[in-house]
Amino acid sequence: MTRPASSTRFSHLISSILSNPENYSGQPVEIIGYYRGWDLLKEVQGTPPVTRSDWVIADTSGAIYVTGIVPEKLDPSSQQDTKTIIRLVATVESNQNGVYLKAQSVEVISTD
Numbered sequence: 234m235t236r237p238a239s240s241t242r243f244s245h246l247i248s249s250i251l252s253n254p255e256n257y258s259g260q261p262v263e264i265i266g267y268y269r270g271w272d273l274l275k276e277v278q279g280t281p282p283v284t285r286s287d288w289v290i291a292d293t294s295g296a297i298y299v300t301g302i303v304p305e306k307l308d309p310s311s312q313q314d315t316k317t318i319i320r321l322v323a324t325v326e327s328n329q330n331g332v333y334l335k336a337q338s339v340e341v342i343s344t345d
Contacts, residue, residue: 241265241318241342241343242265243265243266243292243293243318244263244264244265244266244292244293244294245292245293245294246262246264246292246294247264247266247290247291247292247294247295247296247297248294248295249294250262250297250325250332250334251295251297251332254325254327254332257325258325258326258327259324259325259326260324260325261322261323261324261337262322262323262324262325262334263320263321263322264290264292264320264321264323264334265292265318265319265320265321265342266290266291266292266293266318266319266321267290267291267292267315267316267317267318267319268288268289268290268304268307268314268315268317268318268319269288269289269290269291269296269315270288270289270307270308270309270310270311270314270315271288271289271309271310272288272289272296272298273289273309273310273311273312273315274291274296274315276289276291276295276296277289277296277297277298278331279330279331280330281298281300281330282298282300282327282328282330282331282332282333283298283300283328283330283333284300286300286303286309287299287300287333288303288304288309290319290321290334297332297333297334298331298333298334299321299323299333299334299335299336300326300333300334300335300336301323301335301336301337302336302337302338302339303339304317304319304339304341305339305341306341307319307341316344317341317343317344318341318342318343318344319339319340319341319342320339320340320342321334321336321338321339322336322337322338322339323335323336323337324337
């Protein structure tokens with residue numbers, strides 16, 4: 234069951250994670266935002282930090298790469314799927330390629 238986008242409260246956390254990654258390193262976070270597949274809207278700087286299969290989530294404050302679990306039934310190459318709202322529980326990680334989220338769970342909240 235999905236709920237309407239109008240009743241969804243988007244997170245406002247990604248910009249803070251990107252600005253102060255040391256405050257979040259290794260910490261679990263919950264992000265509610267749009268699934269952006271393989272950075273189809275070009276919202277993230279740089280290349281995927283871990284694998285070519287890394288995908289992007291965007292909340293009201295920014296966008297960040299995610300590695301690990303890929304949302305079921307969403308196509309990372311589909312522009313249509315970039316309108317899908319998801320809830321991501323992840324750990325904040327970083328490597329030489331930048332800061333990213335390591336997915337622990339992903340849930341589809343709403344589709345358009």
